[in-house]
């Protein structure tokens with residue numbers, strides 16, 4: 001396992017992301033460091049997905065810079081990303097979870113054992129031999145989480161992992177994220193669910209129109225938001 005100290009902090013300096021003459025993000029500066037769960041909120045289209053993808057290194061930066069403390073291969077290996085709508089492979093649940101380990105050269109037997117352990121942890125122990133494609137929405141999200149966590153990432157990005165899930169599935173995923181946090185995984189995730197942010201966050205990031213308006217401890221964000229945009233968002237007002 002790569003140590004978190006060997007890759008963080010990630011210093012994000014005045015990054016901008018432009019596509020087809022339109023600025024989607026920035027200029028935005030932030031330092032990803034420390035531990036715990038940072039939760040990213042903001043209206044639809046505010047740039048949450050773009051920002052998460054940029055940090056993970058899968059979105060081209062137009063201006064500004066991102067500096068990792070660590071060297072490239074370690075930085076890559078240290079992180080995983082859970083997409084909002086995970087793409088399911090034409091494999092069994094067991095093989096899907098084992099796949100990232102196989103890519104890293106782990107033997108078939110060890111990868112299978114780890115996959116079975118993670119399937120059990122996320123509540124998919126009875127679904128090991130089922131094709132991933134036939135899982136329910138909540139089961140697919142759990143599979144995506146197991147596939148991300150099986151390689152014990154030090155840093156985990158999640159993009160609205162509980163969108164469209166019922167209360168039970170959301171609860172289960174929140175428990176898995178809390179366990180990962182306790183085990184030392186640094187988590188950055190977006191959500192549109194204020195209750196979820198209150199339950200999980202250590203600190204809050206608020207995006208509006210591609211700009212990071214707040215980066216603040218959770219309690220202060222919910223009791224004394226610093227910007228009128230965040231205050232309006234928390235009240236449930238539409239931000240135009």
Ligand SMILES: Nc1ncnc2c1ncn2[C@@H]1O[C@H](COP(=O)(O)OP(=O)(O)O)[C@@H](O)[C@H]1O
Nearest residue numbers: 019020024042043044045046047048049050051
């Ligand atoms: N590849 C792209 N090309 C052009 N516009 C994009 C692209 N991806 C996202 N956008 C636009 O960028 C803005 C931010 O999108 P996104 O990061 O998905 O926001 P959020 O996740 O907060 O809803 C939106 O206006 C969206 O329509």
Ligand SMILES: [Mg+2]
Nearest residue numbers: 048049050159
């Ligand atoms: Mg999004």
